[in-house]
Amino acid sequence: MHTLNQLRPGDRGVVQGLLGDSSLHQRLQEMGVIEGAEVEVVRIAPLGDPIEIIVQGYHLSLRKAEAAFVEVEQGC
Amino acid sequence: MEPESGTSRSVGVVAVVGNPNVGKTTLFNALTGLNQVTGNYPGVTVERKSGQMKAGGCTAQLIDLPGTYSLAARSPDEMIVVDVLLGQQSGEKPVDAVLAVVDATNLERNLYLVSQVKELGKPIVIALNMTDLAEKRQIVVDAETLAREIGAPVVPICAHKRIGIDSLKQAVIEAVCRGRSDSIDGPEYPKALLDEVAALEKELNARRDTLGRPVQNMEAFRLLVDRGGYAEQRLKHRVPDLLGAPLDERRTRVGFNGSLAAVEARSRYAWIRRIVSAGVRKPSTRITTTSDKIDTYLTHKVYGTLLFALLMATVFQAIFAWASPIMDLVDATFGGLGDWVGGHMSDGVLKSLIVDGIIAGVGSVVIFVPQILILTLFVAILEDCGYMARAAFLMDRLLSKCGLSGQSFIPLLSSFACAIPGIMATRTIANRRDRFATILVAPLMSCSARLPVYTVMIAAFIPAHKIAGGLIGLQGLTLFLMYCLGITIAIPVAWIVKKTLLKGDTPPFLLELPSYKLPQWGTVGRKVYTQGREFLWRAGTIILSISIIVWALSYFPHSQSITQEFDQKRAALEHAVMSDTEREEAVKAIDNEESGAHIHNSYLAAMGHAIEPAVAPLGWDWRIGMAAISSFPAREVVIATMGTIFYIGGEVDENSDNLRTVLQTVERPDGTKLFNIPVALSIMVFFALCCQCGATLAIIRRETRSLRWPLFTFAYMTTLAYVGAMVTYHATTWMGWGA
Numbered sequence: 001m002h003t004l005n006q007l008r009p010g011d012r013g014v015v016q017g018l019l020g021d022s023s024l025h026q027r028l029q030e031m032g033v034i035e036g037a038e039v040e041v042v043r044i045a046p047l048g049d050p051i052e053i054i055v056q057g058y059h060l061s062l063r064k065a066e067a068a069f070v071e072v073e074q075g076c
Numbered sequence: 077m078e079p080e081s082g083t084s085r086s087v088g089v090v091a092v093v094g095n096p097n098v099g100k101t102t103l104f105n106a107l108t109g110l111n112q113v114t115g116n117y118p119g120v121t122v123e124r125k126s127g128q129m130k131a132g133g134c135t136a137q138l139i140d141l142p143g144t145y146s147l148a149a150r151s152p153d154e155m156i157v158v159d160v161l162l163g164q165q166s167g168e169k170p171v172d173a174v175l176a177v178v179d180a181t182n183l184e185r186n187l188y189l190v191s192q193v194k195e196l197g198k199p200i201v202i203a204l205n206m207t208d209l210a211e212k213r214q215i216v217v218d219a220e221t222l223a224r225e226i227g228a229p230v231v232p233i234c235a236h237k238r239i240g241i242d243s244l245k246q247a248v249i250e251a252v253c254r255g256r257s258d259s260i261d262g263p264e265y266p267k268a269l270l271d272e273v274a275a276l277e278k279e280l281n282a283r284r285d286t287l288g289r290p291v292q293n294m295e296a297f298r299l300l301v302d303r304g305g306y307a308e309q310r311l312k313h314r315v316p317d318l319l320g321a322p323l324d325e326r327r328t329r330v331g332f333n334g335s336l337a338a339v340e341a342r343s344r345y346a347w348i349r350r351i352v353s354a355g356v357r358k359p360s361t362r363i364t365t366t367s368d369k370i371d372t373y374l375t376h377k378v379y380g381t382l383l384f385a386l387l388m389a390t391v392f393q394a395i396f397a398w399a400s401p402i403m404d405l406v407d408a409t410f411g412g413l414g415d416w417v418g419g420h421m422s423d424g425v426l427k428s429l430i431v432d433g434i435i436a437g438v439g440s441v442v443i444f445v446p447q448i449l450i451l452t453l454f455v456a457i458l459e460d461c462g463y464m465a466r467a468a469f470l471m472d473r474l475l476s477k478c479g480l481s482g483q484s485f486i487p488l489l490s491s492f493a494c495a496i497p498g499i500m501a502t503r504t505i506a507n508r509r510d511r512f513a514t515i516l517v518a519p520l521m522s523c524s525a526r527l528p529v530y531t532v533m534i535a536a537f538i539p540a541h542k543i544a545g546g547l548i549g550l551q552g553l554t555l556f557l558m559y560c561l562g563i564t565i566a567i568p569v570a571w572i573v574k575k576t577l578l579k580g581d582t583p584p585f586l587l588e589l590p591s592y593k594l595p596q597w598g599t600v601g602r603k604v605y606t607q608g609r610e611f612l613w614r615a616g617t618i619i620l621s622i623s624i625i626v627w628a629l630s631y632f633p634h635s636q637s638i639t640q641e642f643d644q645k646r647a648a649l650e651h652a653v654m655s656d657t658e659r660e661e662a663v664k665a666i667d668n669e670e671s672g673a674h675i676h677n678s679y680l681a682a683m684g685h686a687i688e689p690a691v692a693p694l695g696w697d698w699r700i701g702m703a704a705i706s707s708f709p710a711r712e713v714v715i716a717t718m719g720t721i722f723y724i725g726g727e728v729d730e731n732s733d734n735l736r737t738v739l740q741t742v743e744r745p746d747g748t749k750l751f752n753i754p755v756a757l758s759i760m761v762f763f764a765l766c767c768q769c770g771a772t773l774a775i776i777r778r779e780t781r782s783l784r785w786p787l788f789t790f791a792y793m794t795t796l797a798y799v800g801a802m803v804t805y806h807a808t809t810w811m812g813w814g815a
Contacts, residue, residue: 018338023304024584029341030146031586032185037345046377047473050482050585054362056184056345059589061469063476066584 002074004067005051007041013072014038020069032056033070084135088172088252091160093193095186096143097462097590098179099205102599103235104140107245117156117165123500131245136252138175139168145185147192148298148337149306151508158307161196162292173199173252175244180210180217180232181591183356187348190226194262195294199251200228203244207232209591213363221355227260236596263347268330269339273297276318276326283315300326301336367462367591374466384470391454393552402446410439428631429624437623437716442612447531448524449608452493456603460595464489465587472585478567479574481505481585484514488566491521492559493607495772498523499779509578515779516573516789517566519767522559524607525712529763530558532715536736537756561764565796577788623716626706629680630721638677642670675721694762694798695755695805697744704762711768753813758805766797 007013015037018025032055033039042052042059050063094100105112108127117124125140141157149155156165163170174193178186194200204219223230229247233240277296284290298307299319312319332339373379414435421427458464467489472482480488483505491498498518505511522530534551541550645666649659675681683705684698691701699721707714715735722738742750767773773786780786808814 021335024586025335026148026302026337026341027584027586029338030148030188031588032188032345034338034341034345043371043375045375045469045473046381047470049473049476050469052375052469052589056182057358057362058182058185061465061472061482061585061587061589063472063585065582066586 002072004039004041004053004070004072005064007039007072007074009041009043011074012038012040013074016071016073018069019071022069024066024069028062028066028070031060032058033060039070039072084130084133087134087136087249089137089139089169090129090173090175090248090252091171092138092140092175092177093157093161093189094143094177095145095179095189095588097465097588098143098177098186099235100143100177101140102596103177103203103205103233104138105598105602106235106238106241108138117167129245129248131242131249134249136248137169139171144189146189147294148302150302150304151306152310155306155310158295158298161193161198162295164289171198172255173201173248175201175203175248177203177205177235180204180206181213181215183217183352184345184348185588187226187351188344191263191344191347194226194228195297199254201244201247201251202226202228202230203235204230204232205235207239208234208237209365213365214359216357218355218357222351225260225351225354236593263343265343266330266332266339269300269336272326272330273300276300276323279318280315283318286314287311299323300330301340303327303337365591370592371466371589374463375469380466380470384467387458389556391451393549394450394454397552399446399450403443406439406443406446410435410442414439425631425634429627433624433627433631434620436719437620437627437713439719441528441712441716443528445608445612447527448493449604451524451527452604452607453600455490455493456600457595458489460593460600462590462592465589468587469589476582476585478570479513479578480517480570481510481583483585483587484510487514488518488521491518491523493524495519495521495523495769496775497607499772499775502779509574509580510583512578512780512785513570513574515776516785517570519769519772519776519789519793520562520566520569520765522562522764523769525710525769526558526763528712528715530555530760532718532735532739533756533760536739537751537753558760558764561761565765565800569792622706622709622713626680626713626717626721629683630675630678632679633677634674635677638670638673642666642673680721693805694801695758695809697750699750700755700759704759704768707763707768708766709768709770711763711766714763714768754805754808757808758801761804762797762801764797765793765800767793 001016002013003019004013004015015033015035017035018028018033037055040054042054044051045061050061051067052059052061053067054060092100092104104125104127107129112125112127123142127138127140129136129138139160141160142153144154144157147158147161149158159165160168161171161174174196176190176193178190190200190202202222204217204222207217210217217232219230219232229251231240231244231247233244235241273293273296276299277291277293280287280291280296280299295307298305299311300323302308303324308319308323312323316322327336330336374383414431417435418427418431421430458467464485468482468485470482471485475482475484484502487498487501487505489498490501495518498521499515502511502514502518505514534554538551538554542548543550543553646663649662649666652659654662680702681698684702687701687705688696688698691697691704696704699718703714703717703721706717718739719735722735722742739751740749744750767790773790776786776789777783
């Protein structure tokens with residue numbers, strides 16, 4: 001089991017859930033980062049943060065600190 | 077429905093909603109044409125846009141609501157969308173129907189908002205936009221199936237090509253007239269959640285007198301689900317026995333570890349998945365689009381950053397180089413106008429007021445409109461094509477270290493055109509602390525109103541040399557560095573403010589990166605026109621008022637004894653033995669001396685002399701000091717002020733015909749030049765760092781709902797400006813640049 005911030009560009013995974021308790025959760029969920037959603041890491045910003053992912057079919061950028069809340073099972 | 081204005085029947089009010097970046101504004105413009113009105117909602121500063129949509133003999137009033145991903149509001153601005161849809165926004169008519177704009181290439185995320193809006197129970201029409209982009213990605217959307225599954229009309233359109241607009245208009249009119257929504261089921265929720273929402277709704281409505289209005293089911297839902305949301309924040313003080321801690325107890329009672337937002341999201345996306353699986357066919361492998369390929373370069377580790385810097389530098393050089401021919405034309409036009417009017421009026425107060433006060437004042441500002449429009453054009457294009465989000469992506473690491481976020485980039489970049497829309501753009505930053513920190517440093521971005529100061533000083537005093545083998549112009553480089561100065565100072569300011577006045581956790585950065593689109597020239601043109609008009613409006617009111625006041629201060633008391641003294645000198649010339657040419661030149665010399673004598677005896681001079689000791693450390697004399705002080709309400713008046721002071725001053729040479737030349741020749745009492753490179757740089761630094769814009773301070777007050785923040789902004793920026801100018805003057809003088 002990994003968290004989203006640990007994936008590298010090109011890696012894919014399925015969201016298993018959100019870790020901890022944060023007001024960020026609701027925003028992540030509204031944007032489609034929910035249990036069962038497929039995610040792909042597209043790239044990392046030139047300065048090393050944030051990352052860009054594809055989720056629910058669109059491009060979303062989020063910081064690694066935020067991606068650390070997202071538990072993913074790598075694969076598919 | 078009753079007839080209105082004879083030809084068309086008014087059928088009702090329609091709210092236009094959608095996620096950011098779905099083309100909602102482009103569609104709104106297509107539906108309403110020029111029948112638009114812009115205003116503000118009372119109590120908040122979200123812009124209100126409404127317009128008349130005409131179709132088949134009927135008229136509907138459209139309200140363009142701010143783009144939002146969700147109705148879970150966290151701020152007063154986000155709450156506007158909810159309040160308008162619920163029909164409880166003061167000053168707004170109840171909504172009869174909703175037009176939801178969705179992106180056909182991104183239906184899953186877009187339908188989230190639709191599922192929330194649908195639960196309001198109002199008629200809804202879905203505009204399926206960007207069907208052309210969906211086609212490129214081989215995404216096949218069956219509008220009829222979607223309509224059947226969602227329970228609302230789905231009209232495929234392509235707003236920027238105006239495809240499907242007539243069908244959409246017809247569907248909207250029919251929806252308003254139908255007056256009720258279909259009863260197709262939306263997302264399914266656990267019974268425990270629905271029961272708790274119903275109970276809360278009932279108990280809140282029992283306190284209707286305290287709340288002052290009824291509470292609808294949807295609002296009760298939001299109160300329960302949105303922990304820490306704005307809906308609860310604004311009501312909990314009125315009914316503390318129901319909201320706050322008691323509400324947390326309700327959440328715990330529902331179960332799911334109190335995380336009801338997860339329950340909502342799961343239910344909504346399950347509903348969306350069912351709909352999309354029925355009505356949408358996608359390729360098994362995601363098609364790489366042109367937009368994706370472009371991003372390979374524009375967000376690349378090396379190329380992306382270089383292209384970003386190159387783009388910014390191009391903007392600055394364009395502002396300087398492209399505008400020059402137009403500026404010269406404006407200068408000649410106003411100069412000619414002044415000469416013509418002056419030639420048709422007799423000498424006296426009125427002539428001086430009109431020629432030296434009004435025409436010179438307005439001309440000194442209008443001449444810089446071309447640069448403002450060019451800058452605004454660049455900003456609008458970058459925003460409209462989608463590059464702004466990439467800039468935020470590239471810059472977030474940097475900005476978040478200063479206590480801001482990549483989302484701050486767009487407001488800060490907008491502030492280069494004008495801090496006022498830049499500060500208003502901070503509304504998109506949901507986190508209050510991020511937003512306030514951005515607001516406090518936005519005025520440090522060199523706005524278009526600073527351009528007049530930079531341009532005059534650079535053109536007059538920075539040598540037109542090329543460095544780095546002829547690749548870089550020194551004047552362009554100086555302009556670029558003035559822009560960098562504001563950014564450089566903003567970094568420590570934002571960091572300090574975030575660590576002290578605005579302490580707290582780091583807010584999240586969740587930003588969609590939309591597909592690139594060709595800019596919509598209608599949208600871009602509208603923005604450029606609005607910026608130009610607003611600047612000219614200020615030129616026509618605040619700036620003109622101050623120009624007249626400054627003229628009056630520099631003209632009066634216009635002592636009779638001084639006039640008589642010079643009249644005697646002119647009379648003496650009539651009897652002197654000299655040629656007509658010599659007499660004409662001698663009269664001009666006496667006229668100049670007289671002008672100088674009057675201005676040195678003016679109220680402005682008295683004020684200037686009083687503050688001269690304070691501005692001497694900056695390398696300034698009373699005339700520069702007075703110009704700077706008079707610029708505090710609106711910094712762009714400094715050019716008009718200096719134009720007034722130096723054009724009618726005695727130091728003006730016979731052949732001087734524009735401000736640049738005048739500034740290069742004016743002298744101090746001891747005969748040395750008043751302006752040199754250190755003085756020019758000192759003035760530019762002062763104007764770069766000082767907040768000389770009453771309108772900006774007023775906007776800060778509105779956006780922060782406090783007098784404290786604009787006062788703080790004024791104090792810290794004035795201090796920075798004074799210290800910065802002093803350091804600059806003495807450092808560059810010491811380096812020998814003052815020769």
